[in-house]
Amino acid sequence: MEEPREPHVLVLPFPAQGHIKPMLCLAKLLAAAGLRVTFLNTHHNHRRILPRGPSSPPSSLLRLESISDGLPDDHPRSLERIEELLLSIKTAMKAALREFLVSKSAEPPVTCVIADGIMSIGIDVAEELSVPAISFRTFSACCLWTYFCIPTFIHEGKLPFPDDDLDKEFHGLLGAEGLLRRRDLPSICRSAIAINLYRYFMDETIAMTRACALILNTFDALEAPMLSHLATIFTDIYTIGPLHALAVKSHVGHFSGRSESVGSLQMEDRSCMVWLNSQASRSVVYVSFGSLVKITVDQLMEFWHGLVNCGRPFLWVLREDAILGENEEKARSLLSELKVVSEGRRVVDWAPQEEVLAHAAVGGFLTHSGWNSTLEGIVAGIPMICWPRIADQQINSRWVSEVWKIGLDMKDTCDRSTVETMVRLLMDDKKEEIMKSMARISALSSDSVGPEGSSSKNLERLVKNIRKIGQTS
Template identity: 55%
Template structure:
């Protein structure tokens, strides 16, 4: 009997990158393909309850390699540059050794590597060893296109942005199709760094390597980003748009029979008491608040959000991670009026089952950092957003949510209680009807794409068939 293909998946070591690739791993396993999911040792230890091969996932294997950093290194966003340097200097060689072993000495050699778009060393190694490599881009396509235009933006002197005298509302030229829409403040966050900074140079290298791979996988759906995709497509031999991956997974797998890998994919256990609390709230009355897994905020910002939420008069469910707040001031006591307001109509948890929360009938608004996973999950659930982006693709995602898709409000570079209160009220009351008209249309498009016969469903089948032909 002919062996099924063996795919090696390599995510960047951050939960926002690991999560969509786990969904892809599940879909590939569902099609009978063998998958090795390769984390760094730190992320493998951090993720809770990852399953071993079992009757549920008999063709899925987890492996790990070192990221080259000491065990006690915090690996937070402040020190992300150290991680990027270590991945390039240490992990690259260890990946080469592992792939060589899996490709030549293994009973089931690797057919194809699917590597995160910012793990470009995998492209060099796979090519060297004669293994086909496909890029998976974990950010949004509307972020990828400005990234691909970085050389032109640099040449024209438009970068960096964010200087002391910079007019951040000035429109950006040099990103075709985004004229009159993309402001300097909407560019990906690395554009606020100096051009010679290690992190900026790291991304320039990654983008250059991406176009040398055999194909590109995007976690989006055609009808959401057709204009942007039309500019990206000529730069790649093949593009597979297979999102939203969480919704595509639902269309392929009976969740009452099989547990989804996403249910294992947590840095900590979700506090399910929040679901009981939501059951006691009125229809579409609750604001769900979560700023993801990597962002940091100052205590002053935390208090502004807290005041804005309490002053809005809306019930709120807030995910506040223990490591959300920068510095020792995180331990300072919370003002009494906020404690009283939270006791009356708030609920705070360390972690929540986000997709379940967004799908709950009590949730009417989503205050989010606009990471791409969260943005897509908000779209699938049909929940309008208040956007407070800080990192990576979040700045441009929030602009598209507000001005292109018109399913939320953009609050970037602002953090005061009156604006927060005003925007919550707008999403929950004054502008809700107009946003829901746009949201309902996009939700239908999303579900049509992932159902049988839809573009994402078809593109996944095409991806699987193309891998089998390698």
């Protein structure tokens, strides 16, 4: 009788920081549970991530490896040129993945592939090699359910929108009646999105159903209604979030104050923590629009004046590549001017976000509503002003404001008057009301990652089932 194979999990993230971070957290948790894990980055991101904190895995069971994404080294891999990256993933990177899995690089042989929900090449190659695949979608359950409903909306004539009125109510999403406007749907529903991008993401969503299970970085108490709808599509769902909090509770976290955050592709400026130490309790507005979003000079100045006019100290993460469509030299000059340190404001290229949100001086979070940032705000108990731009961010922000009631939704506008008003509402006028909701939601997130919490139990169940897969493959 053939001996059972040793469980060996390949974790394949989409090559962007917001995807790498939660999937690397999961890889560390699986390794800490005794599974052999290979985390497979692209060469481009592997070089960026290795010199810093995550270079020392939690155990010898976790290997950090890489393959080519098929693009030249000097390619920017930016949102503006994402179609080139997506095409290369489907062709060159898929071939490199197949070669990696059939070569000696993947020893012992991989028994399970955990592929990002927009990396169906992982499912494709796993099927070719008769290896079970699990899909991990790194955004919210509410957004994933919406994605699955989009073909129905198209069939019913609700998409594309017949006119440009984005404030019109949108009906038909089960579990969200009376909640949505057109502008609250994911960005792929807007007419400005390129049709080939729309098709790519819809094809990737459908491909997820070929996986044997679904992993989500959320927790049961936060998104129970949407999870119940997803259960009609996936027979096996593992909700194991917030992953960054679960990693800390499981003692494989990274909150040492001396290393880079797990999955960070940016060099963190820790001087902002010293600046926060000098600020009053709950007085600071923390501003970050994530690792990909770019803004125009006009938007930048509207935010700047709105924040200055509200009279609150603020810490703003403003990447060197954050200004859209401007002369590089002019952009650098403007950023240099804004980054001059003053008593009530601090601007940095990148910050240790989880530590910032946990700092006693921070009282509000102006965010792009990326799912990692949303969960980090919830765990830290910091109310949010949402300015979503792409993908899942539009629907996340609606849930923040109207379902969980832990923040305010400012989508599609950023004039200085609105920014000032929103900050005053969050930090003063509606503070008590919003903080009451946030305290409840934050406590539920903490419970979920506790020893008897739903996410902890689901992680145990996932590890057990991966071991079974290894025994039967």
